[in-house]
Amino acid sequence: xxxxxxxxxxxxxxxxxxxxxxxxxxxxxxxxxxxxxxxxxxxxxxxxxxxxxxxxxxxxxxxxxxxxxxxxxxxxxxxxxxxxxxxxxxxxxxxxxxxxxxxxxxxxxxxxxxxxxxxxxxxxxxxxxxxxxxxxxxxxxxxxxxxxxxxxxxxxxxxxxxxxxxxxxxxxxxxxxxxxxxxxxxxxxxxxxxxxxxxxxxxxxxxxxxxxxxxxxxxxxxxxxxxxxxxxxxxxxxxxxxxxxxxxxxxxxxxxxxxxxxxxxxxxxxxxxxxxxxxxxxxxxxxxxxxxxxxxxxxxxxxxxxxxxxxxxxxxxxxxxxxxxxxxxxxxxxxxxxxxxxxxxxxxxxxxxxxxxxxxxxxxxxxxxxxxxxxxxxxxxxxxxxxxxxxxxxxxxxxxxxxxxxxx
Amino acid sequence: xxxxxxxxxxxxxxxxxxxxxxxxxxxxxxxxxxxxxxxxxxxxxxxxxxxxxxxxxxxxxxxxxxxxxxxxxxxxxxxxxxxxxxxxx
Amino acid sequence: xxxxxxxxxxxxxxxxxxxxxxxxxxxxxxxxxxxxxxxxxxxxxxxxxxxxxxxxxxxxxxxxxxxxxxxxxxxxxxxxxxxxxxxxxxxxxxxxxxxxxxxxxxxxxxxxxxx
Numbered sequence: 001x002x003x004x005x006x007x008x009x010x011x012x013x014x015x016x017x018x019x020x021x022x023x024x025x026x027x028x029x030x031x032x033x034x035x036x037x038x039x040x041x042x043x044x045x046x047x048x049x050x051x052x053x054x055x056x057x058x059x060x061x062x063x064x065x066x067x068x069x070x071x072x073x074x075x076x077x078x079x080x081x082x083x084x085x086x087x088x089x090x091x092x093x094x095x096x097x098x099x100x101x102x103x104x105x106x107x108x109x110x111x112x113x114x115x116x117x118x119x120x121x122x123x124x125x126x127x128x129x130x131x132x133x134x135x136x137x138x139x140x141x142x143x144x145x146x147x148x149x150x151x152x153x154x155x156x157x158x159x160x161x162x163x164x165x166x167x168x169x170x171x172x173x174x175x176x177x178x179x180x181x182x183x184x185x186x187x188x189x190x191x192x193x194x195x196x197x198x199x200x201x202x203x204x205x206x207x208x209x210x211x212x213x214x215x216x217x218x219x220x221x222x223x224x225x226x227x228x229x230x231x232x233x234x235x236x237x238x239x240x241x242x243x244x245x246x247x248x249x250x251x252x253x254x255x256x257x258x259x260x261x262x263x264x265x266x267x268x269x270x271x272x273x274x275x276x277x278x279x280x281x282x283x284x285x286x287x288x289x290x291x292x293x294x295x296x297x298x299x300x301x302x303x304x305x306x307x308x309x310x311x312x313x314x315x316x317x318x319x320x321x322x323x324x325x326x327x328x329x330x331x332x333x334x335x336x337x338x339x340x341x342x343x344x345x346x347x348x349x350x351x352x353x354x355x356x357x358x359x360x361x362x363x364x365x366x367x368x369x370x371x372x373x374x375x376x377x378x379x380x381x382x383x384x385x386x387x388x389x390x391x392x393x394x395x396x397x398x399x400x401x402x403x404x405x406x407x408x
Numbered sequence: 409x410x411x412x413x414x415x416x417x418x419x420x421x422x423x424x425x426x427x428x429x430x431x432x433x434x435x436x437x438x439x440x441x442x443x444x445x446x447x448x449x450x451x452x453x454x455x456x457x458x459x460x461x462x463x464x465x466x467x468x469x470x471x472x473x474x475x476x477x478x479x480x481x482x483x484x485x486x487x488x489x490x491x492x493x494x495x496x497x
Numbered sequence: 498x499x500x501x502x503x504x505x506x507x508x509x510x511x512x513x514x515x516x517x518x519x520x521x522x523x524x525x526x527x528x529x530x531x532x533x534x535x536x537x538x539x540x541x542x543x544x545x546x547x548x549x550x551x552x553x554x555x556x557x558x559x560x561x562x563x564x565x566x567x568x569x570x571x572x573x574x575x576x577x578x579x580x581x582x583x584x585x586x587x588x589x590x591x592x593x594x595x596x597x598x599x600x601x602x603x604x605x606x607x608x609x610x611x612x
Contacts, residue, residue, distance in 0.1 A: 063582045064581075064582060064583070065514070065582050065583070069513075069514060069582075072512045072525070073508075073511075073512045073513060076512070076554075076555075077512065077527075077551065077554035077555060077557070077558050078554065078555040078556065078557035078558060080512075081557045081558075081561060082557065130609075130611055130612075131611050300524070300525065301514050301515060301522060301523070301524040301525035301546075302522060302524075302596075302598065302599060303521060303522045303523075303596070303599055304522070309612060310606050310609070310611070310612040311603055311606050311607050311612040313599070314599050314600075314602035314603040314605070314606045314607075315598055315599050315602045317602075317606050317612075318602050318605070318606065367509075368582060409530075409531050409532075409534055410528045410529060410530055410531065410545065410553055411506055411507070411511060411528055411529040411531060411541075412528050412553035412554055413553065414531075415507055431507070432505040432506060432507040432508055433505065433506040433507065434503060434504075434505055434506075435503070435504050435505070435506055435541065436502070436503060436504070437502050437503070437504045437580065440575070441540055441541075441574065442504070442540060442541040442574060443538070443539070443540045443541075444506075444531065444539035444540060444541070445503075448505060477537070477539060478537075480537075483534055483539075484534075
C-alpha cells in the first residue's frame with residue numbers, strides 16, 4: 001500500500017517536472033500559429049521520449065552505469081569528448097533560458113527589475129540545491145509545477161472545436177507555410193525529447209540502486225510520467241489554438257503564455273499559470289544544472305550524486321556551481337529568454353543522435369544487459385526513432401535559417 | 409607499450425599483404441593475470457568500433473575475426489606483422 | 498574472481514569506471530600498460546589513469562591532456578579485484594593515489610557552510 005502511495009506521489013511530482021521552458025514556448029507558439037494541426041507531433045515526441053527514457057533507465061538499472069559512461073565506452077575518448085562538449089553547450093543554453101524564464105515570471109509577479117531577479121533567481125537556486133535534501137527539491141518543484149494543470153482547465157473552458165482537436169491528432173499538413181510547419185514540428189520533437197532529462201533520470205536510477213527487479217517501475221515511470229507531460233503539452237497547444245490563433249496573437253513573451261489561463265479563468269488563472277511556470281521551469285533549471293554536472297563527472301570518472309552532501313562529491317559540486325555561474329553570464333548579456341529557448345531546443349535536436357545511438361547500442365549488448373537486452377518491440381521502436389532523430393537532426397538548422405526561426 | 413599504441417594500427421603479413429586493422433586485443437582473464445591471447449582484426453569497421461556484434465552471454469568480446477598471438481611476429485605503434493598465411497578466423 | 502574467461506581489452510576494460518574497495522568512484526581506465534610483447538607472452542601489467550594518459554587517445558585526447566592538469570596514476574594489475582561493468586580494485590583510492598582531484602576540490606568546497 002505504502003509503495004503505491006509512494007509511486008503516486010512520485011508521478012505527481014513528475015508531471016510538474018516534465019514540462020520545461022522548451023515545451024512551454026514551442027507548444028504555445030505552435031498552437032498560436034497552426035491551431036491543433038501539430039498535436040500529432042506531440043504524440044510522436046512523447047512516444048519517443050518514453051522509448052528513449054525506458055532504454056536509459058533499463059541500461060542504468062541492469063549495468064549500474066548511467067548514460068554518459070556508456071557514451072565514452074562506445075564512442076571512445078575523442079568522439080565521447082565531442083558528445084560531452086556539445087551536450088554541455090546545449091545544457092548551458094537551456095539552463096540560461098530557464099533562469100531567464102524564472103526571472104521573467106518573478107518580474108510579472110513582483111514588479112521588481114528583471115536583471116536583479118536574474119541574480120536573485122540564480123542565488124536562490126544555488127542555495128536551494130546546496131542546502132535542501134534532493135527529495136524535498138523534487139517534491140516542492142514537482143507539486144508547484146502541478147499548477148500548470150490550470151491550462152487543462154483553461155483549454156476546456158475555451159470551448160475549442162473538439163472535432164478540429166481530434167483531427168489534429170492525425171498527421172496532416174493543411175497550410176501553405178509548409179517550411180514553418182516543419183520547423184515547429186522539429187521544435188516540438190526537440191522540446192519533447194530533451195536529453196538532459198534522460199541523463200538526469202539514468203543517473204537517478206543508478207544512485208537509487210535500482211536493480212533488474214525495478215524494471216517494471218522503470219517502464220511505468222516512463223510511460224505514465226511522460227504521457228502526463230504530453231497531456232500538459234496538449235493543454236498548452238489547445239489553449240493557444242483556441243485563444244491566440246483566432247485573435248492573431250503571436251506569443252513572444254512569457255506573460256502572453258499566462259494570458260492563456262487568465263482570459264478564460266480570470267485572476268486565479270493568471271496566478272496559477274505563473275506559479276506553475278515558475279516551479280516547472282525552476283525545477284527544470286535544477287535538473288538541467290545537475291545533468292550538466294553529471295555528464296562531466298561521469299565522463300571523467302569522478303564521484304557524483306544528487307543525494308550526496310556537496311563535500312561528498314567535490315568536483316561534481318564545483319561543476320554545477322560553475323554551470324550556474326556561466327548561465328548567469330549568458331542570460332545577463334541581455335539575450336531574450338524565449339529566443340534563447342528556441343536556439344537551445346534546436347541545438348539539442350542536432351546533438352541528439354550522439355547520445356541516442358550509444359544508448360541504443362548498449363541496450364542491445366547482451367554482455368552488458370544479459371537477459372534484459374532490447375527485445376523486438378524495443379528495437380523496432382528504437383530503430384524507428386533513430387531514423388526520426390537523424391532526419392530531424394539534419395533538418396533542424398536549415399529549417400531554422402530558412403524560416404527565420406519560425407517567423408516565415 | 410600501451411593498449412592505445414596498438415589499437416587501430418595496420419596488420420600486415422610478412423610479405424606485406426594487409427589483412428586489416430587492430431580493432432581490439434583478445435585477452436584471457438585468470439585470477440591473477442590478464443594475458444593477451446590474440447588480436448581482433450577487421451576492416452575500417454565503424455560498426456565494430458561502436459561495439460555492434462558483441463553478443464555472446466557472459467563474455468565481453470566481439471564476434472570479429474581473431475588472430476592468435478602465436479601468429480604475431482612483431483607489434484608496435486607502426487604496425488603489426490603476422491606470419492604469412494595467417495587469416496583471421 | 499571467476500575462472501578463466503575471455504575479455505576484449507578495448508570493449509571490456511578501456512574507458513570503464515574505476516571503483517575502489519569502499520565503492521568510491523576514482524577515475525576511469527584511460528589506458529593499459531602492456532608488457533611481454535617482444536617475448537611473445539604479452540600481458541596487461543597495469544591500468545593507467547589521469548590527464549597525461551589522454552595524450553595517447555587521439556587528437557582530442559592530446560588537447561584535453563594539454564588543458565587539464567593532473568598526474569598519471571599507475572595501478573598494477575594485481576590491485577584489480579574483479580571486472581564487472583566497472584573495474585573494482587582491492588584497495589582504497591587514497592592508498593592507490595587515485596581520485597586526488599576530488600581531494601583537492603574538497604578542500605575548497607568544505608569552506609562553504611552547509612557542505
